Amino acid sequence: MSHYQVYLIIFLPIMGALINGLMGYSFSKRSITAIALGSVGIPLLLSLGIAYDMLFLSAERKVMTDTLYRWLSEQTYHIDIGVLLDPLALVMVLVVLVIGFVIHCYSVRYMKGDPGFRRFFVYLNLFVFFMLILVAADNLVLLFVGWEGVGLCSYLLIGFWYDKKAAADAGRKAFIVNRIGDCGFILGIMLTILTFHTVNFSELKTILMNDHAVSTTTLSLISFLLFMGAMGKSAQFPLHVWLPDAMEGPTPVSALIHAATMVNAGVYFMCRIFPVLEQAVHVLPFIAAIGLVTAIYAALSALGQRDIKKVLAYSTISQIGFMFMAIGSGIYAASVFHLVTHGFFKGLLFLGAGAVMHALEGELDIHRMGGLAARLPMVTATFFLGILALAGIFPLSGFFSKDAILWGAFERYGVFYWGMGLSAALITVLYCGKLFGVAFLGDTRFNGRIRKPDSLMTIPLVVLACFALLLGGLGLPMFSEHTIFAQFVEPSFFMPGAETGVPSAHSRVLEMIMTACVLVGIIVTFGIALRYFTRYKDTMMDRAVTHTTVSHLLLTGFGMDKLYHVMWVRPFQRIAHLCDTLIDRLLIDGGVNGTAKLAAEIGYFFASLQAGYVRYYAVSIVFGIFVFVGVTFVVMP
Amino acid sequence: MIEQIIFWLLSTVLILSALGTVGMTDAVNSVMCLLAAMLALAGLYALLGAHVVALFQIIIYIGAVMVLFLFVIMLLDLKKTMKLLSLRSFSGGFGVIFVCLVGIIAWLFRHAAVSVTETCGLPAVFLTRNIHDIALALFSRHLLVFELASVLLLVATIGAIVMTRK
Amino acid sequence: MGIDHFIGLGIILFSIGVIGFLIRSNVIVLLLSVELMLNAVNFLFVVFSRFVHGGSTGQIYVFIIMTVAAAEVAVGLAIIVNLYRRFRTLDVSRVNLLKG
Numbered sequence: 001m002s003h004y005q006v007y008l009i010i011f012l013p014i015m016g017a018l019i020n021g022l023m024g025y026s027f028s029k030r031s032i033t034a035i036a037l038g039s040v041g042i043p044l045l046l047s048l049g050i051a052y053d054m055l056f057l058s059a060e061r062k063v064m065t066d067t068l069y070r071w072l073s074e075q076t077y078h079i080d081i082g083v084l085l086d087p088l089a090l091v092m093v094l095v096v097l098v099i100g101f102v103i104h105c106y107s108v109r110y111m112k113g114d115p116g117f118r119r120f121f122v123y124l125n126l127f128v129f130f131m132l133i134l135v136a137a138d139n140l141v142l143l144f145v146g147w148e149g150v151g152l153c154s155y156l157l158i159g160f161w162y163d164k165k166a167a168a169d170a171g172r173k174a175f176i177v178n179r180i181g182d183c184g185f186i187l188g189i190m191l192t193i194l195t196f197h198t199v200n201f202s203e204l205k206t207i208l209m210n211d212h213a214v215s216t217t218t219l220s221l222i223s224f225l226l227f228m229g230a231m232g233k234s235a236q237f238p239l240h241v242w243l244p245d246a247m248e249g250p251t252p253v254s255a256l257i258h259a260a261t262m263v264n265a266g267v268y269f270m271c272r273i274f275p276v277l278e279q280a281v282h283v284l285p286f287i288a289a290i291g292l293v294t295a296i297y298a299a300l301s302a303l304g305q306r307d308i309k310k311v312l313a314y315s316t317i318s319q320i321g322f323m324f325m326a327i328g329s330g331i332y333a334a335s336v337f338h339l340v341t342h343g344f345f346k347g348l349l350f351l352g353a354g355a356v357m358h359a360l361e362g363e364l365d366i367h368r369m370g371g372l373a374a375r376l377p378m379v380t381a382t383f384f385l386g387i388l389a390l391a392g393i394f395p396l397s398g399f400f401s402k403d404a405i406l407w408g409a410f411e412r413y414g415v416f417y418w419g420m421g422l423s424a425a426l427i428t429v430l431y432c433g434k435l436f437g438v439a440f441l442g443d444t445r446f447n448g449r450i451r452k453p454d455s456l457m458t459i460p461l462v463v464l465a466c467f468a469l470l471l472g473g474l475g476l477p478m479f480s481e482h483t484i485f486a487q488f489v490e491p492s493f494f495m496p497g498a499e500t501g502v503p504s505a506h507s508r509v510l511e512m513i514m515t516a517c518v519l520v521g522i523i524v525t526f527g528i529a530l531r532y533f534t535r536y537k538d539t540m541m542d543r544a545v546t547h548t549t550v551s552h553l554l555l556t557g558f559g560m561d562k563l564y565h566v567m568w569v570r571p572f573q574r575i576a577h578l579c580d581t582l583i584d585r586l587l588i589d590g591g592v593n594g595t596a597k598l599a600a601e602i603g604y605f606f607a608s609l610q611a612g613y614v615r616y617y618a619v620s621i622v623f624g625i626f627v628f629v630g631v632t633f634v635v636m637p
Numbered sequence: 638m639i640e641q642i643i644f645w646l647l648s649t650v651l652i653l654s655a656l657g658t659v660g661m662t663d664a665v666n667s668v669m670c671l672l673a674a675m676l677a678l679a680g681l682y683a684l685l686g687a688h689v690v691a692l693f694q695i696i697i698y699i700g701a702v703m704v705l706f707l708f709v710i711m712l713l714d715l716k717k718t719m720k721l722l723s724l725r726s727f728s729g730g731f732g733v734i735f736v737c738l739v740g741i742i743a744w745l746f747r748h749a750a751v752s753v754t755e756t757c758g759l760p761a762v763f764l765t766r767n768i769h770d771i772a773l774a775l776f777s778r779h780l781l782v783f784e785l786a787s788v789l790l791l792v793a794t795i796g797a798i799v800m801t802r803k
Numbered sequence: 804m805g806i807d808h809f810i811g812l813g814i815i816l817f818s819i820g821v822i823g824f825l826i827r828s829n830v831i832v833l834l835l836s837v838e839l840m841l842n843a844v845n846f847l848f849v850v851f852s853r854f855v856h857g858g859s860t861g862q863i864y865v866f867i868i869m870t871v872a873a874a875e876v877a878v879g880l881a882i883i884v885n886l887y888r889r890f891r892t893l894d895v896s897r898v899n900l901l902k903g
Contacts, residue, residue, distance in 0.1 A: 612899030614833070618824050648812055655816055655839055659823025664831040664893070671835050678842055685809075687849045690865050694845075697869050702838070702876050709880040710831060713887050770859050779863045786870040793874030800881035 003066045005050060006083050009043040009093065010132045016040070017125035024118045033108050036121035040104050040128055044097040051090055055488075062087055063492075065138055065202065072141075077197040084138035084201060088336065088492035092135040092268055095340055098467075099260040099347050100128050102460040106351055107252040109456040110358060116160060120250070123160070127153035131261050135268065140189050140199040143269065147185070147233065150262045151178045157257060158249040170245035177242040181232015188225030195222065201272055208275040216281060223276050223283040226269070234266030234320050237294040241560050243317055247309040251354030254309060259316050259350050260343035267323045267339050271332045274493060278330070288328025288413065292420055295321030297558065299427035303434065304554020307364045308353045311435050314557070315390065316346055318428060322405050325421060331408035332493050333486040338401035340485075341471050345389035345398060348464035352383035355453045355461065356439070360446055366435065371444035379453065380440050382461040389468045391432040391526055392425060394519055397472035403515050404483075410514065422518060426525050433529025441534040643741060644684060650738065651677040668706050675699050676738050683745035689771050691742070809850040816843035828896045830886065834879050841872045 016039025020032055027035075054062055067082035085093075104124065111120050130153060134146025151174075159171030192199060195218055196207055230236070235243040246258050257263070270277065270287070277284060298318035305311045319342050326335035356369070359376060363369060373380045389398035402425060410418035474485040553559065609620075654677060657670035675698050682691035775783055820839035827833060845865045852861025883893070890898055 610902065612902030614830075614895045614898075615825065615828070622821060622825065644808070651812070652815060652819070655819040658835050658839060659819060659827060659832065661832075664829055667829075667832050667835050671838060674839065675842065678846060681812075681846065682849055685849055685853045687853065687862050687865075690845075690849055690862050693866060693869060697873060698838075698842070702873055705876060705880060706831070706835070709884060712884065713893070771862055774859050775863055775866070779860075782863075782867055786867050790870060790874050793877050797877040797881040800878070801884050 005046050006085055006136065009046050010129065010136060012039045012043050013125045013129040013132065017122050017129060020118055020125065021122040029117060032118050032121055036125055037104050039125055040097060040101045044101050047090070047093050047097055051094060054087065054090060077193055079139060079141045079199055081142060082138040083136045085136055086492045087489045088271060089135050091336060091340060091489060093132060095343050096128065096131050096135065096261050099343055100256060102463055103252045103256045103347065106457055106460040109454065110252055110354060111250065120160065123153055123156050127157065127257065134265055138201055140192060144185060144189065147265065150265065151175060154257050154262055157253040158246045160249055160253065167248040170248040174242040174246050177239050178232045181229045181239055184225040184228025188222050188229065191222050191225060205275045208279060216279065219276055219280040220282045223280040226273060227283065227287055230266030230269050231290070234263050235317050236290055236321065236324060237297055240294065240317050241564060244310050244313045244557065247313050251309070251350060251357065255347045255350035258313065259346035263316060263320055264339045264343065267320065267327065267335055270327045271336060274332055284328050284330065288325050291321045291324030291328055292417065294318065295325065295424040296420065296427065299424050299431065301554055301557040302431040303427065304551050306367055308356065308366050308439060309364065311431060312346065312349055312353060315431065318424065322402065325409055326405040329408040329412040331404065333489050334401065334404035334408055336489060337474065337485045338405055341389065341397035341401045344464055344471060345386045345468040348382060348386040348461060348468055349390065351461055351464065352379055352386060355379045355457050359451045359453055361448060363446065366439040369439045369446050370442045372440045375450050376452065378458045379461065382465040383440065384436065385465045385468055387432045387436045391429045392522055393526065395472055397468055400472045403518065406518060407511055407514065426521060429522050429525040430529050433526050434533045437530050437533030640684060647677045647680045647684065651681070664710055668703060668710065672699055672703050680738065680742040680745060683742055688746055689768050806850065806854045810847065813843050813847040813850065816846065828894050830883055830893045830895045833895065834876065838872065838876065841868060844868065
């Protein structure tokens with residue numbers, strides 16, 4: 001596992017982006033596709049090679065660090081450009097590259113007729129590059145560089161069809177809300193530099209492992225500020241409002257960025273700074289609370305959505321809420337495991353939704369779909385697998401990861417918290433059932449030609465479905481902390497001298513019983529939901545009409561957008577208007593125009609001296625003589 | 638003694654004529670007054686012993702410039718010039734004054750040909766044998782200025798002809 | 804009767820010419836006032852050549868001034884002729900086309 005492999009992995013995507021971007025005007029579609037796929041595919045192979053190596057190395061050697069060069073240096077601290085590749089980073093790299101490659105293949109067909117074909121792949125490659133920088137960074141600042149980069153690519157890709165006003169607005173909204181989180185992030189970085197005089201993750205871990213004089217208040221403050229950044233990027237309440245709007249972008253973008261990779265950056269980031277979080281005792285419960293609130297809120301909102309992609313968007317918000325619940329409970333490995341499984345099945349669901357939209361000529365509303373099971377069998381089958389995984393049904397991967405989270409939450413915060421988490425999981429099942437039942441089962445409500453997707457679109461679906469099925473195996477053996485996955489990422493979370501893994505205070509039997517209850521509850525709810533939404537669709541639509549308040553509330557995500565509009569957008573618009581009329585028009589324009597007018601007035605005054613009358617000139621001559629004589633003979637001597 | 642009387646007489650005529658020049662409403666009347674002023678001025682030049690200048694004043698200024706003025710006024714064909722003839726009743730008096738003036742000036746020229754050491758009761762400082770000395774100076778020391786002035790006259794003549802062509 | 808009387812006379816003559824130039828609106832009278840001013844200056848030159856050491860330089864300059872005045876009158880009258888042809892008036896206060 002040499003350094004060059006890592007650098008190649010990171011820099012091949014940007015090479016692809018640059019080649020396609022700067023020189024790709026005249027390339028054929030084949031060449032563009034080849035360059036784009038190659039710049040993701042080759043890193044994928046290289047990282048698979050690294051993974052294979054890493055499996056057989058001893059624990060100390062599993063972590064690879066390298067510094068490229070010194071970026072900034074002050075007297076007290078310095079910032080380097082460097083790589084930290086440990087099992088956690090490698091997991092993320094694999095997630096990004098595998099899902100990324102699959103989605104690249106899918107997009108070749110999805111974006112076939114689009115005039116912005118080349119631009120799309122340039123942006124996608126750029127995104128992969130920045131995401132890899134984020135994941136492989138060895139210090140806070142370099143991670144932030146990747147953070148901002150993926151934010152930029154997200155903006156570019158959400159607003160990909162920029163002449164559509166809704167898309168451009170959505171891109172802007174994403175960037176701005178992200179920025180609010182980044183505010184906290186930057187303040188956190190500054191505070192870290194002030195407190196620890198370093199931003200390097202390894203050095204931070206070393207400092208925090210030994211005795212240090214940093215107060216818990218400072219640590220809590222740092223953690224809170226950095227968590228603010230994670231909230232913005234990972235779309236947690238209350239900075240989640242950008243993610244549903246981000247569905248204006250093309251579906252592969254939604255799949256890659258807003259389900260599998262970018263929104264998980266916040267979770268990954270929290271895992272990276274886990275030493276700080278561990279010692280900031282006030283912040284972990286706060287993170288867990290936010291995660292829980294988000295999970296429940298988003299699940300309820302997903303229930304009320306009509307747009308297929310918006311259901312999936314709110315579902316993503318909710319699942320990331322689960323991941324933050326895990327972080328708040330201190331079980332980082334479980335959170336990362338859920339991240340991985342969620343990436344695959346959510347990506348699968350999004351690609352499936354894209355296939356459905358592609359087949360139905362862009363129809364989004366699930367109430368207008370129906371009975372697609374017969375017409376699109378492959379899509380329906382893979383979508384069903386994804387739904388099962390999302391709902392958390394054994395033996396798909398979602399079950400293992402969700403179960404681990406719930407158990408960890410129970411251990412740390414008790415049964416009430418576990419109950420709320422369970423209710424979030426059940427509401428998840430409800431909207432899963434609704435989505436599948438309304439869109440794919442029942443009577444056909446769609447009038448129009450259905451285009452079957454071809455193999456280039458279905459093969460990625462199949463690949464992702466396999467992963468969704470099989471990844472659950474990494475969660476074995478169950479009911480212990482030492483699952484295969486946790487053992488693999490163990491070195492990343494190893495902090496000698498600190499209490500990371502609390503030995504299970506409750507018995508294994510209790511855990512098994514609770515897991516069984518959860519599973520039964522999920523299956524029962526799923527069955528009920530499917531039946532209800534499949535068979536009684538018409539009454540459901542009537543109900544939606546009669547229960548307008550509730551459904552409207554759910555549809556708009558409890559009115560968050562309206563609230564933000566009144567709280568923030570309108571005052572800013574008023575201020576901008578005030579600036580325009582008062583400062584811009586009155587002061588600045590008045591000043592500039594006034595200067596011009598002054599110059600003109602002086603000109604007019606002097607021009608008026610030319611009256612055209614000879615007598616005026618004569619008078620001025622005589623006056624001048626007097627002045628001249630007076631000066632020469634009176635003033636001078 | 639007599640020079641003083643002549644001085645005051647000529648000065649009075651001069652100033653009155655000047656006032657008349659700027660004060661008369663009719664253009665031709667103004668020209669005539671200026672003519673009288675120039676005549677008086679010529680007398681003063683002669684009084685001061687600059688006989689050549691006096692002669693030139695009469696010949697060039699009165700004889701050419703004023704005549705040019707009158708010609709142009711005539712050329713402009715103003716209706717008002719007809720009013721000139723109404724002053725006929727005073728013309729006898731003006732004629733007498735004119736003759737007297739000319740006589741005075743002629744008398745002042747009695748010392749023109751010879752160099753005198755004293756005139757008009759003034760100390761005979763810097764008196765010149767007028768024509769002789771002026772000619773010597775004009776054509777030796779001030780030759781360049783003289784030639785330039787003649788070029789200027791040529792240019793002005795051509796310019797005036799060009800400008801008044803129809 | 805010293806030099807002061809003559810200088811005073813010259814000054815009075817010049818002032819009358821200036822005042823006439825400033826007050827009158829008939830363009831011919833303007834030109835006549837200019838002539839008056841020139842004559843006053845000639846007179847002063849002669850006075851200075853008579854009473855102040857300088858030889859006959861003053862009188863030579865008088866010739867040159869007379870020449871220039873004659874040229875100026877010629878051109879000025881040509882302008883007046885054109886002015887009359889264009890505006891049909893000799894009133895200088897009615898002619899202000901060069902007004903800025």
